[in-house]
Amino acid sequence: MRLRPTVQGQTLGPVQRDRLLRICVVGCGAVGSLFAANLAQLEDVEVWAYDLDRAHVGAINRDGLHVSGAGDVLARVHATDEAGDVPPCDFGIVATKAMHTDAAVAATARAFADGAVASVQNGLGNEDAIARHVQRVIRGTTFPAGRLVAPGRVQWDVKGDTTLGPFEPQPASLDEVERLADACTRAGMPTAAVDDARGPQWRKVIFNAATNPLGALTGLTHGRVCERTDLRALVSMLVVEGKAVASAQAIELDADPEELIDHAARKDVAYDHKASMLQDVEARRATEIDFLNGGIVRAGRDHDVSTPLNEAVWALVKGLEASWTS
Protein backbone atom coordinates (compact mmCIF):
# COMPACT_ATOMS: atom_id res chain seq x y z
CA MET A 1 0.00 0.00 0.00
CA ARG A 2 1.33 3.41 -0.96
CA LEU A 3 1.24 5.93 1.81
CA ARG A 4 0.17 9.41 0.97
CA PRO A 5 2.30 12.34 2.02
CA THR A 6 1.96 13.65 5.50
CA VAL A 7 0.86 16.96 6.88
CA GLN A 8 2.46 17.85 10.20
CA GLY A 9 3.55 14.28 10.78
CA GLN A 10 0.07 12.86 10.42
CA THR A 11 -0.16 10.00 7.95
CA LEU A 12 -3.28 10.14 5.85
CA GLY A 13 -5.13 7.00 4.83
CA PRO A 14 -5.28 5.60 1.32
CA VAL A 15 -7.54 7.16 -1.27
CA GLN A 16 -10.91 5.52 -1.64
CA ARG A 17 -11.61 6.33 -5.23
CA ASP A 18 -15.34 5.67 -5.09
CA ARG A 19 -15.94 8.09 -2.25
CA LEU A 20 -13.15 10.61 -2.28
CA LEU A 21 -12.62 13.33 -4.86
CA ARG A 22 -9.08 14.49 -5.23
CA ILE A 23 -8.75 17.98 -6.63
CA CYS A 24 -5.58 19.91 -7.36
CA VAL A 25 -5.67 23.68 -7.60
CA VAL A 26 -2.99 24.75 -10.07
CA GLY A 27 -1.88 28.25 -9.20
CA CYS A 28 -2.82 28.99 -5.61
CA GLY A 29 -3.01 32.78 -5.67
CA ALA A 30 -6.04 34.63 -4.36
CA VAL A 31 -8.70 32.92 -6.48
CA GLY A 32 -6.99 29.52 -6.36
CA SER A 33 -6.79 29.78 -2.58
CA LEU A 34 -10.51 30.52 -2.30
CA PHE A 35 -11.27 27.30 -4.17
CA ALA A 36 -8.64 25.27 -2.32
CA ALA A 37 -9.60 26.42 1.17
CA ASN A 38 -13.34 26.06 0.69
CA LEU A 39 -13.15 22.68 -1.05
CA ALA A 40 -10.89 21.37 1.70
CA GLN A 41 -13.77 21.85 4.15
CA LEU A 42 -15.60 18.96 2.51
CA GLU A 43 -15.06 15.54 4.07
CA ASP A 44 -15.16 13.76 0.74
CA VAL A 45 -12.66 16.03 -1.00
CA GLU A 46 -8.90 15.99 -0.72
CA VAL A 47 -7.27 19.18 -1.92
CA TRP A 48 -3.83 19.70 -3.36
CA ALA A 49 -2.34 23.00 -4.39
CA TYR A 50 0.50 23.47 -6.85
CA ASP A 51 2.17 26.86 -6.74
CA LEU A 52 5.69 28.15 -7.37
CA ASP A 53 5.63 30.59 -4.45
CA ARG A 54 7.73 28.68 -1.92
CA ALA A 55 6.93 30.92 1.03
CA HIS A 56 3.22 30.53 0.36
CA VAL A 57 3.50 26.75 -0.06
CA GLY A 58 5.57 26.46 3.11
CA ALA A 59 3.11 28.53 5.14
CA ILE A 60 0.15 26.50 3.90
CA ASN A 61 1.81 23.21 4.84
CA ARG A 62 2.96 24.51 8.20
CA ASP A 63 -0.02 26.57 9.38
CA GLY A 64 -2.83 25.77 6.98
CA LEU A 65 -4.46 28.07 4.44
CA HIS A 66 -6.23 31.02 6.08
CA VAL A 67 -9.04 32.83 4.32
CA SER A 68 -10.80 35.76 5.92
CA GLY A 69 -13.19 38.49 4.87
CA ALA A 70 -16.32 37.55 2.96
CA GLY A 71 -15.92 34.10 4.56
CA ASP A 72 -13.57 32.74 7.22
CA VAL A 73 -11.87 29.42 6.61
CA LEU A 74 -8.80 27.66 7.94
CA ALA A 75 -8.00 24.74 5.70
CA ARG A 76 -5.61 21.83 5.55
CA VAL A 77 -4.34 21.71 2.00
CA HIS A 78 -1.46 19.67 0.58
CA ALA A 79 0.63 22.35 -1.02
CA THR A 80 3.70 21.80 -3.17
CA ASP A 81 5.96 23.60 -5.60
CA GLU A 82 7.04 20.26 -7.09
CA ALA A 83 4.65 19.15 -9.80
CA GLY A 84 5.91 15.56 -9.35
CA ASP A 85 4.46 15.46 -5.83
CA VAL A 86 0.91 15.86 -7.03
CA PRO A 87 -0.84 12.46 -7.02
CA PRO A 88 -3.37 11.39 -9.67
CA CYS A 89 -6.39 13.67 -9.36
CA ASP A 90 -10.02 13.58 -10.46
CA PHE A 91 -10.00 17.29 -11.16
CA GLY A 92 -7.69 20.15 -11.73
CA ILE A 93 -8.75 23.76 -11.19
CA VAL A 94 -6.35 26.11 -12.97
CA ALA A 95 -6.21 29.55 -11.40
CA THR A 96 -2.85 30.92 -12.58
CA LYS A 97 -2.54 34.21 -14.42
CA ALA A 98 -3.29 33.52 -18.06
CA MET A 99 0.32 33.83 -19.21
CA HIS A 100 1.35 30.96 -16.92
CA THR A 101 -1.34 28.45 -17.92
CA ASP A 102 0.75 26.58 -20.44
CA ALA A 103 3.77 26.06 -18.20
CA ALA A 104 1.73 25.22 -15.10
CA VAL A 105 -0.46 22.65 -16.85
CA ALA A 106 2.46 21.16 -18.76
CA ALA A 107 4.18 20.58 -15.41
CA THR A 108 1.18 18.98 -13.69
CA ALA A 109 -0.50 17.22 -16.63
CA ARG A 110 0.59 13.75 -15.47
CA ALA A 111 -1.64 14.08 -12.39
CA PHE A 112 -4.65 14.62 -14.65
CA ALA A 113 -4.12 11.66 -16.99
CA ASP A 114 -7.48 10.28 -15.79
CA GLY A 115 -9.02 13.55 -14.67
CA ALA A 116 -10.67 16.64 -16.05
CA VAL A 117 -9.20 20.10 -15.76
CA ALA A 118 -11.16 23.34 -15.38
CA SER A 119 -10.02 26.89 -15.94
CA VAL A 120 -11.37 29.57 -13.61
CA GLN A 121 -9.02 32.19 -15.05
CA ASN A 122 -9.36 35.56 -16.69
CA GLY A 123 -9.21 36.07 -20.41
CA LEU A 124 -9.46 33.99 -23.56
CA GLY A 125 -7.37 31.01 -24.60
CA ASN A 126 -6.74 29.34 -21.25
CA GLU A 127 -8.79 26.26 -22.12
CA ASP A 128 -6.91 25.92 -25.40
CA ALA A 129 -3.63 25.99 -23.50
CA ILE A 130 -4.89 23.38 -21.01
CA ALA A 131 -6.12 21.19 -23.88
CA ARG A 132 -2.59 20.98 -25.26
CA HIS A 133 -1.62 18.89 -22.22
CA VAL A 134 -4.83 17.34 -20.87
CA GLN A 135 -7.56 15.29 -22.56
CA ARG A 136 -10.74 16.50 -20.90
CA VAL A 137 -11.16 20.21 -20.32
CA ILE A 138 -13.78 22.36 -18.57
CA ARG A 139 -14.43 25.98 -19.52
CA GLY A 140 -15.03 28.10 -16.45
CA THR A 141 -15.62 31.62 -15.25
CA THR A 142 -15.56 32.78 -11.67
CA PHE A 143 -16.43 36.08 -10.03
CA PRO A 144 -15.16 35.78 -6.45
CA ALA A 145 -12.10 37.95 -5.83
CA GLY A 146 -9.50 38.39 -3.16
CA ARG A 147 -5.91 39.24 -2.41
CA LEU A 148 -2.95 37.31 -1.11
CA VAL A 149 -1.99 39.38 1.94
CA ALA A 150 0.81 37.19 3.33
CA PRO A 151 2.12 33.67 2.73
CA GLY A 152 -0.74 31.31 3.58
CA ARG A 153 -3.20 34.17 4.10
CA VAL A 154 -5.84 35.37 1.70
CA GLN A 155 -8.28 38.24 2.03
CA TRP A 156 -11.65 37.31 0.46
CA ASP A 157 -13.02 40.59 -0.94
CA VAL A 158 -16.02 39.63 -3.04
CA LYS A 159 -18.23 36.54 -3.13
CA GLY A 160 -19.58 35.49 -6.49
CA ASP A 161 -20.78 32.73 -8.74
CA THR A 162 -18.86 30.31 -10.89
CA THR A 163 -20.02 28.70 -14.12
CA LEU A 164 -18.51 25.53 -15.57
CA GLY A 165 -19.18 23.78 -18.87
CA PRO A 166 -17.47 21.32 -21.18
CA PHE A 167 -14.76 22.88 -23.38
CA GLU A 168 -16.22 22.11 -26.81
CA PRO A 169 -13.11 20.95 -28.74
CA GLN A 170 -11.95 18.62 -25.93
CA PRO A 171 -14.85 18.31 -23.52
CA ALA A 172 -15.11 16.74 -20.13
CA SER A 173 -18.43 14.91 -19.78
CA LEU A 174 -21.32 16.92 -18.42
CA ASP A 175 -21.48 14.38 -15.61
CA GLU A 176 -17.93 15.23 -14.61
CA VAL A 177 -18.66 18.95 -14.84
CA GLU A 178 -21.64 18.45 -12.56
CA ARG A 179 -19.58 16.53 -9.98
CA LEU A 180 -17.07 19.38 -9.78
CA ALA A 181 -19.80 22.04 -9.69
CA ASP A 182 -21.59 20.11 -6.94
CA ALA A 183 -18.43 19.95 -4.83
CA CYS A 184 -17.76 23.68 -5.25
CA THR A 185 -21.35 24.58 -4.39
CA ARG A 186 -21.37 22.36 -1.28
CA ALA A 187 -18.09 24.03 -0.28
CA GLY A 188 -19.73 27.46 -0.31
CA MET A 189 -18.64 28.53 -3.80
CA PRO A 190 -21.97 28.53 -5.72
CA THR A 191 -21.25 26.90 -9.09
CA ALA A 192 -23.50 26.10 -12.03
CA ALA A 193 -22.81 23.35 -14.57
CA VAL A 194 -24.02 24.36 -18.04
CA ASP A 195 -23.80 23.01 -21.59
CA ASP A 196 -22.35 26.19 -23.02
CA ALA A 197 -20.18 28.20 -20.64
CA ARG A 198 -19.08 30.71 -23.24
CA GLY A 199 -21.77 33.27 -22.39
CA PRO A 200 -20.64 33.94 -18.81
CA GLN A 201 -17.01 33.77 -19.90
CA TRP A 202 -17.45 36.41 -22.59
CA ARG A 203 -19.50 38.58 -20.27
CA LYS A 204 -16.60 38.62 -17.83
CA VAL A 205 -13.96 39.01 -20.55
CA ILE A 206 -15.83 41.96 -22.05
CA PHE A 207 -16.24 43.51 -18.59
CA ASN A 208 -12.56 43.09 -17.81
CA ALA A 209 -11.34 44.23 -21.23
CA ALA A 210 -13.52 47.34 -21.18
CA THR A 211 -12.56 48.49 -17.70
CA ASN A 212 -9.26 47.06 -16.43
CA PRO A 213 -6.97 48.62 -19.06
CA LEU A 214 -8.53 52.06 -18.60
CA GLY A 215 -7.79 51.86 -14.90
CA ALA A 216 -4.29 50.64 -15.65
CA LEU A 217 -3.58 53.44 -18.16
CA THR A 218 -5.08 56.29 -16.14
CA GLY A 219 -4.37 55.18 -12.57
CA LEU A 220 -8.06 55.52 -11.67
CA THR A 221 -10.12 53.07 -9.61
CA HIS A 222 -13.11 51.36 -11.23
CA GLY A 223 -15.54 53.84 -9.70
CA ARG A 224 -13.59 56.88 -10.88
CA VAL A 225 -13.26 55.47 -14.41
CA CYS A 226 -17.04 55.11 -14.49
CA GLU A 227 -17.96 58.52 -13.09
CA ARG A 228 -16.03 60.39 -15.80
CA THR A 229 -18.69 60.52 -18.49
CA ASP A 230 -16.18 60.75 -21.34
CA LEU A 231 -14.30 57.69 -20.06
CA ARG A 232 -17.51 55.79 -19.31
CA ALA A 233 -18.46 56.36 -22.96
CA LEU A 234 -15.14 54.84 -23.99
CA VAL A 235 -15.90 51.82 -21.78
CA SER A 236 -19.19 51.38 -23.64
CA MET A 237 -17.46 51.58 -27.02
CA LEU A 238 -15.11 48.81 -25.93
CA VAL A 239 -18.12 46.78 -24.73
CA VAL A 240 -19.86 47.24 -28.09
CA GLU A 241 -16.80 45.86 -29.92
CA GLY A 242 -16.61 42.89 -27.54
CA LYS A 243 -20.30 42.12 -27.95
CA ALA A 244 -19.96 42.19 -31.73
CA VAL A 245 -17.14 39.62 -31.55
CA ALA A 246 -19.20 37.41 -29.21
CA SER A 247 -22.24 37.61 -31.42
CA ALA A 248 -20.20 36.76 -34.54
CA GLN A 249 -19.39 33.47 -32.79
CA ALA A 250 -23.05 32.90 -31.89
CA ILE A 251 -22.22 33.32 -28.22
CA GLU A 252 -25.17 34.47 -26.18
CA LEU A 253 -24.10 36.54 -23.20
CA ASP A 254 -25.87 35.43 -20.02
CA ALA A 255 -26.34 39.10 -19.08
CA ASP A 256 -25.27 42.53 -20.30
CA PRO A 257 -21.70 43.40 -19.26
CA GLU A 258 -22.90 47.01 -18.87
CA GLU A 259 -24.96 45.96 -15.84
CA LEU A 260 -21.91 44.42 -14.24
CA ILE A 261 -19.89 47.58 -14.94
CA ASP A 262 -22.49 49.85 -13.33
CA HIS A 263 -23.02 47.48 -10.43
CA ALA A 264 -19.30 47.30 -9.70
CA ALA A 265 -19.03 51.11 -9.80
CA ARG A 266 -21.32 51.47 -6.79
CA LYS A 267 -19.71 52.84 -3.65
CA ASP A 268 -20.79 49.76 -1.70
CA VAL A 269 -19.41 47.31 -4.29
CA ALA A 270 -16.11 48.04 -6.03
CA TYR A 271 -15.92 51.84 -6.46
CA ASP A 272 -12.53 51.99 -4.76
CA HIS A 273 -11.29 48.73 -6.25
CA LYS A 274 -8.08 48.98 -8.21
CA ALA A 275 -8.48 46.51 -11.06
CA SER A 276 -5.95 43.68 -10.91
CA MET A 277 -4.36 45.12 -14.03
CA LEU A 278 -3.77 48.45 -12.26
CA GLN A 279 -2.31 46.52 -9.33
CA ASP A 280 -0.04 44.71 -11.80
CA VAL A 281 1.01 47.98 -13.42
CA GLU A 282 1.76 49.62 -10.09
CA ALA A 283 3.88 46.59 -9.14
CA ARG A 284 5.39 46.53 -12.66
CA ARG A 285 4.25 42.94 -13.23
CA ALA A 286 3.20 41.60 -16.63
CA THR A 287 -0.54 42.06 -17.16
CA GLU A 288 -3.15 39.75 -18.75
CA ILE A 289 -3.75 42.24 -21.59
CA ASP A 290 -2.78 39.71 -24.31
CA PHE A 291 -5.60 37.42 -23.13
CA LEU A 292 -8.22 40.11 -22.60
CA ASN A 293 -8.15 42.82 -25.28
CA GLY A 294 -5.62 40.82 -27.29
CA GLY A 295 -7.96 37.81 -27.15
CA ILE A 296 -10.93 39.90 -28.32
CA VAL A 297 -8.90 41.35 -31.21
CA ARG A 298 -7.74 37.90 -32.35
CA ALA A 299 -11.23 36.40 -32.10
CA GLY A 300 -12.58 39.42 -33.97
CA ARG A 301 -10.07 38.95 -36.74
CA ASP A 302 -11.05 35.26 -37.05
CA HIS A 303 -14.65 36.33 -37.56
CA ASP A 304 -14.16 39.49 -39.64
CA VAL A 305 -15.15 41.87 -36.88
CA SER A 306 -12.96 44.94 -36.53
CA THR A 307 -12.09 46.02 -33.00
CA PRO A 308 -10.00 49.20 -33.34
CA LEU A 309 -10.45 50.42 -29.77
CA ASN A 310 -9.59 47.07 -28.20
CA GLU A 311 -6.55 47.02 -30.48
CA ALA A 312 -5.59 50.52 -29.31
CA VAL A 313 -5.91 49.65 -25.66
CA TRP A 314 -3.97 46.41 -26.18
CA ALA A 315 -1.09 48.31 -27.81
CA LEU A 316 -1.06 51.00 -25.11
CA VAL A 317 -0.86 48.53 -22.23
CA LYS A 318 1.80 46.53 -24.04
CA GLY A 319 3.69 49.79 -24.52
CA LEU A 320 3.33 50.47 -20.81
CA GLU A 321 4.81 47.04 -20.02
CA ALA A 322 7.65 47.72 -22.46
CA SER A 323 8.47 51.01 -20.70
CA TRP A 324 9.60 49.10 -17.60
CA THR A 325 12.45 47.53 -19.50
CA SER A 326 13.20 50.33 -21.98
Add this chain to the structure above:
Amino acid sequence: MSEAGGAVAVVGGGVIGSLFAAHLAQVCNVSVLCRRPEHAEALRSDGLRVSGRHELQANVEAGVSPAELPEPWLAIVATKATELDRAADSLAGRWPGAAVMPVQNGLGAEEVVRARGSWPLLSAVTFMSGTKHSDTHVEYVLDTETWIGPYDGAPLELAERVGRLLADAGLKVEVLPDLRPAQWSKLIFNATVNGVAALTGLRHDFHFAAEGEDGDLGHLVRALIQEGKAIARAAGIELHDDPWQMNELATRRGSAHYPSMLEDVDARRPTEVELINGALVRKAREHGVEAPLQTALYRLVKAREASYLEG
Protein backbone atom coordinates in the same frame (compact mmCIF):
# COMPACT_ATOMS: atom_id res chain seq x y z
CA MET B 1 14.97 99.63 -38.19
CA SER B 2 17.62 96.96 -38.75
CA GLU B 3 17.02 93.43 -37.56
CA ALA B 4 19.75 93.77 -35.00
CA GLY B 5 18.43 97.13 -33.90
CA GLY B 6 15.35 97.02 -31.70
CA ALA B 7 14.79 95.07 -28.55
CA VAL B 8 13.14 91.71 -28.44
CA ALA B 9 11.12 90.39 -25.51
CA VAL B 10 10.80 86.72 -24.75
CA VAL B 11 7.80 85.85 -22.63
CA GLY B 12 8.49 82.70 -20.59
CA GLY B 13 11.89 81.51 -19.45
CA GLY B 14 11.47 77.78 -19.95
CA VAL B 15 13.63 75.72 -22.29
CA ILE B 16 12.34 77.19 -25.54
CA GLY B 17 12.17 80.74 -24.23
CA SER B 18 15.71 80.51 -22.88
CA LEU B 19 17.04 79.12 -26.17
CA PHE B 20 15.47 82.00 -28.11
CA ALA B 21 16.64 84.60 -25.58
CA ALA B 22 20.26 83.45 -25.35
CA HIS B 23 20.68 83.18 -29.11
CA LEU B 24 18.97 86.50 -29.87
CA ALA B 25 21.04 88.25 -27.20
CA GLN B 26 24.07 87.59 -29.43
CA VAL B 27 22.65 90.05 -32.01
CA CYS B 28 20.22 92.40 -30.21
CA ASN B 29 18.92 93.53 -26.84
CA VAL B 30 16.80 90.87 -25.23
CA SER B 31 14.56 90.93 -22.20
CA VAL B 32 12.86 87.95 -20.59
CA LEU B 33 9.44 88.23 -18.97
CA CYS B 34 9.42 85.67 -16.15
CA ARG B 35 6.70 84.35 -13.88
CA ARG B 36 8.85 84.14 -10.73
CA PRO B 37 10.73 87.18 -9.35
CA GLU B 38 13.70 85.01 -8.27
CA HIS B 39 14.01 83.76 -11.84
CA ALA B 40 14.17 87.33 -13.16
CA GLU B 41 16.67 88.23 -10.46
CA ALA B 42 18.90 85.27 -11.34
CA LEU B 43 18.83 86.18 -15.03
CA ARG B 44 19.73 89.79 -14.29
CA SER B 45 22.67 88.84 -12.11
CA ASP B 46 23.99 85.66 -13.81
CA GLY B 47 22.84 86.03 -17.40
CA LEU B 48 21.80 83.01 -19.39
CA ARG B 49 24.00 80.07 -20.33
CA VAL B 50 23.43 77.63 -23.21
CA SER B 51 25.41 74.41 -23.47
CA GLY B 52 25.16 71.44 -25.83
CA ARG B 53 24.74 72.19 -29.52
CA HIS B 54 25.90 75.76 -28.94
CA GLU B 55 27.96 77.20 -26.12
CA LEU B 56 26.68 80.68 -25.29
CA GLN B 57 26.71 83.13 -22.43
CA ALA B 58 24.16 85.96 -22.74
CA ASN B 59 23.32 89.13 -20.88
CA VAL B 60 19.58 89.72 -20.73
CA GLU B 61 17.16 92.09 -19.10
CA ALA B 62 14.53 90.37 -17.01
CA GLY B 63 11.39 91.20 -15.08
CA VAL B 64 8.03 89.87 -14.02
CA SER B 65 5.91 92.65 -15.57
CA PRO B 66 6.02 94.14 -19.07
CA ALA B 67 6.26 97.57 -17.42
CA GLU B 68 9.75 96.72 -16.15
CA LEU B 69 11.04 95.90 -19.63
CA PRO B 70 12.01 98.07 -22.61
CA GLU B 71 9.33 98.26 -25.28
CA PRO B 72 10.22 95.59 -27.90
CA TRP B 73 9.40 95.49 -31.59
CA LEU B 74 8.96 91.71 -31.30
CA ALA B 75 7.56 89.65 -28.44
CA ILE B 76 8.09 85.89 -28.62
CA VAL B 77 5.59 84.16 -26.34
CA ALA B 78 7.24 80.90 -25.31
CA THR B 79 5.41 79.90 -22.15
CA LYS B 80 3.98 76.42 -21.77
CA ALA B 81 0.49 76.16 -23.20
CA THR B 82 -0.82 75.77 -19.66
CA GLU B 83 0.60 79.24 -18.81
CA LEU B 84 -0.49 80.95 -22.02
CA ASP B 85 -3.70 82.53 -20.71
CA ARG B 86 -1.88 84.12 -17.81
CA ALA B 87 0.95 85.39 -20.00
CA ALA B 88 -1.46 86.82 -22.61
CA ASP B 89 -3.39 88.60 -19.85
CA SER B 90 -0.21 90.30 -18.71
CA LEU B 91 0.40 91.64 -22.24
CA ALA B 92 -3.06 93.15 -22.66
CA GLY B 93 -2.74 96.89 -23.31
CA ARG B 94 1.08 96.72 -23.44
CA TRP B 95 3.65 97.12 -26.17
CA PRO B 96 1.31 98.55 -28.84
CA GLY B 97 4.12 98.78 -31.37
CA ALA B 98 5.21 95.16 -31.10
CA ALA B 99 4.54 92.14 -33.24
CA VAL B 100 3.69 89.07 -31.19
CA MET B 101 4.76 85.54 -32.06
CA PRO B 102 3.44 82.68 -29.89
CA VAL B 103 5.46 79.45 -30.25
CA GLN B 104 3.32 77.06 -28.18
CA ASN B 105 2.75 73.47 -29.11
CA GLY B 106 -0.61 72.59 -30.53
CA LEU B 107 -3.18 74.77 -32.13
CA GLY B 108 -4.98 77.93 -31.08
CA ALA B 109 -2.32 79.99 -29.29
CA GLU B 110 -2.75 82.84 -31.80
CA GLU B 111 -6.47 83.13 -30.95
CA VAL B 112 -5.63 83.29 -27.26
CA VAL B 113 -3.22 86.18 -27.88
CA ARG B 114 -5.52 87.90 -30.38
CA ALA B 115 -8.27 88.04 -27.75
CA ARG B 116 -5.99 90.37 -25.70
CA GLY B 117 -4.87 92.88 -28.32
CA SER B 118 -4.54 93.93 -31.92
CA TRP B 119 -0.79 93.40 -32.36
CA PRO B 120 0.33 92.00 -35.73
CA LEU B 121 0.69 88.26 -35.09
CA LEU B 122 3.04 85.64 -36.44
CA SER B 123 2.50 81.91 -36.21
CA ALA B 124 5.44 79.72 -35.32
CA VAL B 125 6.29 76.09 -34.87
CA THR B 126 9.55 75.17 -33.29
CA PHE B 127 11.23 71.78 -33.27
CA MET B 128 14.10 72.83 -31.03
CA SER B 129 14.40 70.97 -27.78
CA GLY B 130 16.53 71.16 -24.72
CA THR B 131 16.85 70.41 -21.03
CA LYS B 132 16.67 72.99 -18.31
CA HIS B 133 19.46 72.55 -15.80
CA SER B 134 18.69 75.69 -13.78
CA ASP B 135 16.96 79.05 -14.13
CA THR B 136 20.07 80.36 -15.90
CA HIS B 137 21.32 77.27 -17.78
CA VAL B 138 19.69 75.28 -20.55
CA GLU B 139 21.19 72.52 -22.62
CA TYR B 140 20.45 72.79 -26.34
CA VAL B 141 19.65 69.18 -27.34
CA LEU B 142 18.04 69.28 -30.78
CA ASP B 143 19.05 72.21 -33.00
CA THR B 144 16.12 71.64 -35.35
CA GLU B 145 14.19 74.31 -37.22
CA THR B 146 11.69 76.93 -36.26
CA TRP B 147 9.07 77.72 -38.87
CA ILE B 148 7.44 81.13 -39.07
CA GLY B 149 4.51 82.49 -41.04
CA PRO B 150 2.15 85.47 -40.94
CA TYR B 151 -1.15 85.07 -39.09
CA ASP B 152 -4.43 86.83 -39.65
CA GLY B 153 -3.28 89.17 -42.42
CA ALA B 154 0.10 90.16 -41.01
CA PRO B 155 2.54 90.91 -43.85
CA LEU B 156 4.90 88.20 -45.04
CA GLU B 157 7.71 90.77 -44.77
CA LEU B 158 7.27 90.76 -41.00
CA ALA B 159 7.75 87.00 -40.90
CA GLU B 160 10.78 87.33 -43.16
CA ARG B 161 12.28 89.99 -40.93
CA VAL B 162 11.91 87.76 -37.87
CA GLY B 163 13.31 84.87 -39.89
CA ARG B 164 16.45 86.85 -40.78
CA LEU B 165 16.90 87.86 -37.15
CA LEU B 166 16.70 84.26 -35.91
CA ALA B 167 19.08 83.11 -38.62
CA ASP B 168 21.55 85.88 -37.69
CA ALA B 169 21.31 84.65 -34.11
CA GLY B 170 22.45 81.19 -35.21
CA LEU B 171 19.09 79.40 -35.17
CA LYS B 172 17.70 77.28 -37.98
CA VAL B 173 14.62 78.89 -39.42
CA GLU B 174 12.24 78.62 -42.34
CA VAL B 175 9.69 81.27 -43.34
CA LEU B 176 6.50 80.07 -44.97
CA PRO B 177 3.67 82.14 -46.44
CA ASP B 178 1.11 79.84 -44.81
CA LEU B 179 2.16 78.07 -41.63
CA ARG B 180 -0.95 75.97 -41.18
CA PRO B 181 0.35 72.97 -43.15
CA ALA B 182 3.42 72.85 -40.89
CA GLN B 183 1.43 73.53 -37.73
CA TRP B 184 -0.94 70.72 -38.56
CA SER B 185 1.89 68.29 -39.35
CA LYS B 186 3.36 68.99 -35.95
CA LEU B 187 -0.06 68.96 -34.28
CA ILE B 188 -0.83 65.46 -35.56
CA PHE B 189 2.67 64.26 -34.72
CA ASN B 190 2.56 65.80 -31.24
CA ALA B 191 -0.95 64.68 -30.35
CA THR B 192 -0.02 61.13 -31.27
CA VAL B 193 3.49 60.85 -29.89
CA ASN B 194 2.90 62.89 -26.73
CA GLY B 195 -0.39 61.17 -25.97
CA VAL B 196 1.00 57.66 -26.44
CA ALA B 197 4.12 58.52 -24.46
CA ALA B 198 2.12 60.03 -21.59
CA LEU B 199 0.01 56.87 -21.28
CA THR B 200 2.71 54.25 -21.78
CA GLY B 201 5.64 55.95 -20.08
CA LEU B 202 7.74 55.24 -23.18
CA ARG B 203 10.11 57.85 -24.52
CA HIS B 204 9.84 58.39 -28.25
CA ASP B 205 11.78 55.24 -29.13
CA PHE B 206 11.59 52.38 -31.65
CA HIS B 207 8.33 51.06 -30.16
CA PHE B 208 6.46 53.94 -31.84
CA ALA B 209 7.33 52.65 -35.29
CA ALA B 210 7.29 48.90 -34.52
CA GLU B 211 4.74 47.04 -36.63
CA GLY B 212 6.29 43.57 -36.65
CA GLU B 213 3.75 41.84 -34.46
CA ASP B 214 0.10 42.06 -33.50
CA GLY B 215 -0.42 44.55 -30.71
CA ASP B 216 2.81 46.41 -31.51
CA LEU B 217 2.56 50.12 -30.82
CA GLY B 218 3.44 51.18 -34.38
CA HIS B 219 0.05 49.92 -35.62
CA LEU B 220 -1.71 52.23 -33.20
CA VAL B 221 0.58 55.18 -33.96
CA ARG B 222 -0.06 54.73 -37.68
CA ALA B 223 -3.83 54.54 -37.15
CA LEU B 224 -3.80 57.64 -34.93
CA ILE B 225 -1.82 59.54 -37.57
CA GLN B 226 -4.22 58.42 -40.28
CA GLU B 227 -7.12 59.83 -38.29
CA GLY B 228 -5.19 63.07 -37.85
CA LYS B 229 -4.59 63.28 -41.58
CA ALA B 230 -8.29 62.77 -42.28
CA ILE B 231 -9.09 65.65 -39.94
CA ALA B 232 -6.53 67.86 -41.72
CA ARG B 233 -8.02 66.96 -45.10
CA ALA B 234 -11.50 67.85 -43.89
CA ALA B 235 -10.14 71.17 -42.62
CA GLY B 236 -8.70 71.86 -46.07
CA ILE B 237 -5.09 71.63 -44.93
CA GLU B 238 -2.42 70.08 -47.12
CA LEU B 239 0.23 68.87 -44.70
CA HIS B 240 3.78 70.20 -44.93
CA ASP B 241 5.35 66.93 -43.71
CA ASP B 242 3.94 63.46 -43.35
CA PRO B 243 3.59 62.88 -39.58
CA TRP B 244 4.33 59.16 -39.94
CA GLN B 245 7.63 59.97 -41.65
CA MET B 246 8.37 62.47 -38.88
CA ASN B 247 7.66 59.68 -36.39
CA GLU B 248 9.86 57.12 -38.13
CA LEU B 249 12.69 59.60 -38.55
CA ALA B 250 12.59 60.65 -34.91
CA THR B 251 12.60 57.06 -33.65
CA ARG B 252 15.73 56.37 -35.68
CA ARG B 253 17.72 59.06 -33.91
CA GLY B 254 20.31 57.79 -31.49
CA SER B 255 18.74 58.97 -28.26
CA ALA B 256 15.03 58.74 -27.58
CA HIS B 257 13.37 62.12 -27.04
CA TYR B 258 11.57 62.60 -23.70
CA PRO B 259 8.19 63.99 -24.84
CA SER B 260 7.09 66.98 -22.78
CA MET B 261 3.69 65.48 -21.98
CA LEU B 262 5.37 62.41 -20.49
CA GLU B 263 7.71 64.70 -18.59
CA ASP B 264 4.66 66.50 -17.18
CA VAL B 265 2.90 63.25 -16.26
CA ASP B 266 6.04 61.91 -14.57
CA ALA B 267 6.30 65.15 -12.56
CA ARG B 268 2.51 65.09 -11.92
CA ARG B 269 2.09 68.53 -13.53
CA PRO B 270 -0.76 69.79 -15.73
CA THR B 271 -0.05 68.80 -19.35
CA GLU B 272 -0.58 70.61 -22.66
CA VAL B 273 -3.23 68.06 -23.64
CA GLU B 274 -5.93 70.67 -24.26
CA LEU B 275 -4.01 72.71 -26.85
CA ILE B 276 -2.67 69.56 -28.51
CA ASN B 277 -5.02 66.54 -28.33
CA GLY B 278 -8.01 68.62 -27.32
CA ALA B 279 -7.48 71.00 -30.26
CA LEU B 280 -7.23 68.13 -32.74
CA VAL B 281 -10.36 66.39 -31.43
CA ARG B 282 -12.32 69.65 -31.49
CA LYS B 283 -11.25 70.21 -35.11
CA ALA B 284 -12.53 66.71 -35.93
CA ARG B 285 -15.90 67.55 -34.43
CA GLU B 286 -15.98 70.95 -36.16
CA HIS B 287 -15.43 69.31 -39.54
CA GLY B 288 -17.65 66.29 -38.91
CA VAL B 289 -14.84 63.72 -39.01
CA GLU B 290 -14.99 60.55 -36.93
CA ALA B 291 -11.82 60.24 -34.87
CA PRO B 292 -12.48 57.50 -32.31
CA LEU B 293 -8.83 56.70 -31.62
CA GLN B 294 -7.65 60.30 -31.19
CA THR B 295 -10.74 60.89 -29.05
CA ALA B 296 -9.91 57.88 -26.87
CA LEU B 297 -6.31 59.05 -26.54
CA TYR B 298 -7.45 62.54 -25.51
CA ARG B 299 -9.87 61.19 -22.91
CA LEU B 300 -7.31 58.80 -21.47
CA VAL B 301 -4.66 61.50 -21.08
CA LYS B 302 -7.23 63.84 -19.47
CA ALA B 303 -8.14 61.05 -17.04
CA ARG B 304 -4.49 60.26 -16.33
CA GLU B 305 -3.94 63.92 -15.51
CA ALA B 306 -7.05 63.94 -13.30
CA SER B 307 -5.75 60.91 -11.38
CA TYR B 308 -2.98 63.02 -9.87
CA LEU B 309 -4.37 66.56 -10.09
CA GLU B 310 -7.67 65.64 -8.44
CA GLY B 311 -5.85 63.33 -6.03
